[in-house]
Amino acid sequence: MKPAHLKGEVRQDKVTKEWVIFAPGRGLRPHDFKNISIPKPERPSYVHTCPFCSGNESRLEAILFESASFENGGWQTRVVPNLYPALTNEGNGTRKMDGIYLSMDGFGSHEVVIDSPLHNESIASMDAVHVRSLIDTYHARYNVHHQDQRNQLILIFRNSGPRAGASMEHPHSQIVSAGFIPRWIRWRNFEAQRYFDELGRCVYCDILAYEGECGKRVIFENGSFLSFIPYAAEVPFEVWILPKRHHPSFGQITDAEKTDLAAALHFVMRRLAEKLNDPDYNYIIYSSSRYGNAPQLHWYLRVRPRLVTRAGFEIGSGMRINPSLPELDAAFLTDRG
Numbered sequence: 001m002k003p004a005h006l007k008g009e010v011r012q013d014k015v016t017k018e019w020v021i022f023a024p025g026r027g028l029r030p031h032d033f034k035n036i037s038i039p040k041p042e043r044p045s046y047v048h049t050c051p052f053c054s055g056n057e058s059r060l061e062a063i064l065f066e067s068a069s070f071e072n073g074g075w076q077t078r079v080v081p082n083l084y085p086a087l088t089n090e091g092n093g094t095r096k097m098d099g100i101y102l103s104m105d106g107f108g109s110h111e112v113v114i115d116s117p118l119h120n121e122s123i124a125s126m127d128a129v130h131v132r133s134l135i136d137t138y139h140a141r142y143n144v145h146h147q148d149q150r151n152q153l154i155l156i157f158r159n160s161g162p163r164a165g166a167s168m169e170h171p172h173s174q175i176v177s178a179g180f181i182p183r184w185i186r187w188r189n190f191e192a193q194r195y196f197d198e199l200g201r202c203v204y205c206d207i208l209a210y211e212g213e214c215g216k217r218v219i220f221e222n223g224s225f226l227s228f229i230p231y232a233a234e235v236p237f238e239v240w241i242l243p244k245r246h247h248p249s250f251g252q253i254t255d256a257e258k259t260d261l262a263a264a265l266h267f268v269m270r271r272l273a274e275k276l277n278d279p280d281y282n283y284i285i286y287s288s289s290r291y292g293n294a295p296q297l298h299w300y301l302r303v304r305p306r307l308v309t310r311a312g313f314e315i316g317s318g319m320r321i322n323p324s325l326p327e328l329d330a331a332f333l334t335d336r337g
Contacts, residue, residue, distance in 0.1 A: 007024075007025065008021065008022060008023050008024070008025060009021075009022045009325075010022070011231055011232040012232060013230070013231075013232040013234075014203055014206070014207055014231065014232070015188060015191060015192065015203055015204070015207075016187075016188060016191055017191060018232075018319070018320075019232075019319060020232040020233070020234055020319065020320045020321075020322055021319060021320065021321045021322070022321075022322050022323075022324075022325055023321055023322070023323050024323060024324060024325050024328070026323040030236075030237075030324060030328050030329050030331075030332035031332060033236055033237065033276050033279070033305075033307050033324070039277060039278075040161075040278055042120075043119055043120035043169060044119060044120060045118045045119055045120050045121075046118075046119055047119050047169075047170075050119055050168070050169070050170050052078075052080075052112075052114045052119075052168065052170035052172060053117065053118075053119050053170065054074060054075070054117035054118075060080050061080065061081050061083060062080060062081055063078055063079070063080055064079045064080060064081065064111065064141075065077075065078065065079035065137065065140060065141060066078050066079070067133050067136060067137055069117075070129075074117060075117060076116070076117070076130060076133045077113060077114060077115060077116070077133055077134055077136075077137040078113070078114040079111050079112070079113050079114070079137060079141055079175075080111065080112050080114065081110070081111060081112070082110040082111060082112050082174065085109070085110035086106075086108070086110050086176060087106050087107060087108030087109060087110055087176065087177070087178055088106060088107070088108070088109070088110070089107065089108070089109055090105065090106075090107065091104075091105025091106070091107045092104075092105060092107050092150060092179065093105070093107050093150060093152070093179030093180055104179070104180070107150065107178070107179040108151070108153075108176060108177045108178040108179055109145065109151075109175075109176070109177045110174070110175075110176050111141060111174065111175045111176075112172050112173075112174055113134070113137055113138065113141070113172060113173040113174065113175060114170065114171075114172050115134055115158075115171040115172055115173060116130065116171050118171075119169065119170050119171075121171045122160070122171060122269070122273065122278070123158075123160075123171075123265065123266065123269040123270075124266070124269045124270040124272070124273035124274075124278070126266065128262055128263060128266055131262040131263075131265060131266045132258060132259055132262035134173075134262070135253075135258045135261055135262050135265075136258060138156050138173070138175070138250075138285065139250070139251070139253055139258065141156075141175050142154055142156065142175070142250055142251050142287070143251050145175070145177040145289075146249075146251050146289055148177070150179050151177040151178065151179065151289065152178060152179055152180055152181045152289065152290055153176075153177060153178040153180065153181050153182065153185070153289065154175065154176075154177045154287065154289045155175070155176050155177075155178075155284065155285070155286075156173065156174075156175050156250070156284070156285040156287075157173065157174055157176075157282060157283065157284040157285070158172075158173040158174070158281075158282065158283050158284075159174070159282055160280055160281050160282070161279070161280025161281070161306065162280065163280035163306035164280040164281055164282045164306050165282070166280075181290075185286075189288065189296075189297060191203075192204070192296045192297055192298075193296045195296065196295060196296035202246055202295060202296055202297070202298055203296075203298075204242060204246075204297075204298030204300065205246055205298065207230075207242070208226055208242050208244060211226060211228045211231075212226050216327050216330065216331075217229045217230070217231065217326050217327060217330045218330065218334075219239060219267075219268060219271065219330055219333055219334060220264055220267045220268060222260045222263055222264060223244075223256070223260055224243060224244055224245065224256060224257045224260035224261065225241050225242065225243055225244060225257075225260050225261060225264040226241075226242050226244060227239055227240070227241045227242075227264050227267070227268050228240060228242075228330065229326040229327075229329050229330045229333075230326065231326060232326075233322055233326045233329070234304075234320040234322060235304055235305065235306075235307065235308060235320070235322060236305065236307050236308060236322060236323065236324035236329060237272065237276065237279075237305045237307065237324070237329050237333070238302070238303065238304050238305070239268050239272075239302070239303040240300055240301070240302055240303075241261065241264045241265060241268065241300060241301040241302075241303070242298070242300045243257060243261075243298070243299065243300065245257065246295075246298055247293075247298070247299060248287070248288040248293070248294045248297035248298060248299060249287050249288060249289060249299055250285050250287035250299045251287070251289070261301070265283075265301065268303060269303075271333045271334075272303070272305060272333070275332060275333055276305065276307070279305045279306060279307055280305070280306040281303060281304060281305045281306055282303075282304050282306070283301060283302060283303040283304070284301070284302050284304075285299065285300075285301050286299060286300055286301075286302060287299040308322075308323065
């Protein structure tokens with residue numbers, strides 16, 4: 001008989017109602033994930049061919065925003081147009097028929113946030129002041145895009161490493177706005193609305209309260225945020241950073257919350273780097289930009305390390321198989337086990 005912690009289990013995601021298969025008996029224990037992460041070679045702090053490195057401004061199309069560094073009088077973060085944008089500000093979101101099919105202009109915007117002047121910087125290696133500056137930059141640009149009523153979606157995300165889809169080494173994030181809301185996001189919002197209609201409560205607030213009380217999946221907590229591995233995590237070491245104050249929009253974050261978010265993000269990324277050999281990852285800020293003070297929606301930041309690859313069953317069924325239990329992952333990251 002297999003030990004209890006190696007028995008398979010199927011758990012339901014509280015937000016989406018989707019099921020996730022947990023198969024720890026497949027052989028990977030939490031510390032094994034460090035061994036499958038490819039060690040990253042040492043990188044220089046400056047590369048003369050990199051357009052994002054300080055001193056190579058002639059390679060940039062434009063600088064849309066810049067935050068100052070208090071240490072050397074230079075810059076700390078920058079925002080520039082993406083040279084290969086997924087969406088542009090030409091046209092609008094008007095739908096049109098193409099025979100029996102529906103289409104519209106590729107309206108929106110696509111920006112790159114240069115996280116640091118240094119080519120070899122990372123969230124984990126930054127200090128707290130620098131991470132706070134990055135959060136400030138996200139917030140400033142979010143609000144710029146929010147002012148354009150045509151933007152229905154504003155997505156802030158970071159791809160780190162080739163397995164996460166990063167095409168450039170220099171540390172950077174991206175901001176994409178669009179004139180429509182994807183069906184996947186509408187579906188999540190619909191499930192949150194259904195939960196609220198049934199129980200009169202925000203599903204994210206309920207998760208926040210339960211995870212804080214339970215504690216066994218918690219990674220980090222401060223005055224404004226709880227960081228934890230969700231009960232039905234789709235991938236090993238997935239982490240949610242959930243604000244304690246209920247609000248649907250990242251645009252309404254306060255100065256105190258920015259400082260606490262920077263501390264939470266810095267801690268989580270540093271632990272992932274230290275314990276998992278600095279894995280490739282994506283993180284995304286999910287925010288509802290056009291819902292006012294919707295009582296059913298709650299913005300948050302989601303981190304997804306790229307440690308496993310979807311295979312045939314997952315692609316064919318739409319389900320996820322996670323070979324690691326959230327409780328064991330949390331214990332490993334926090335040295336509790």
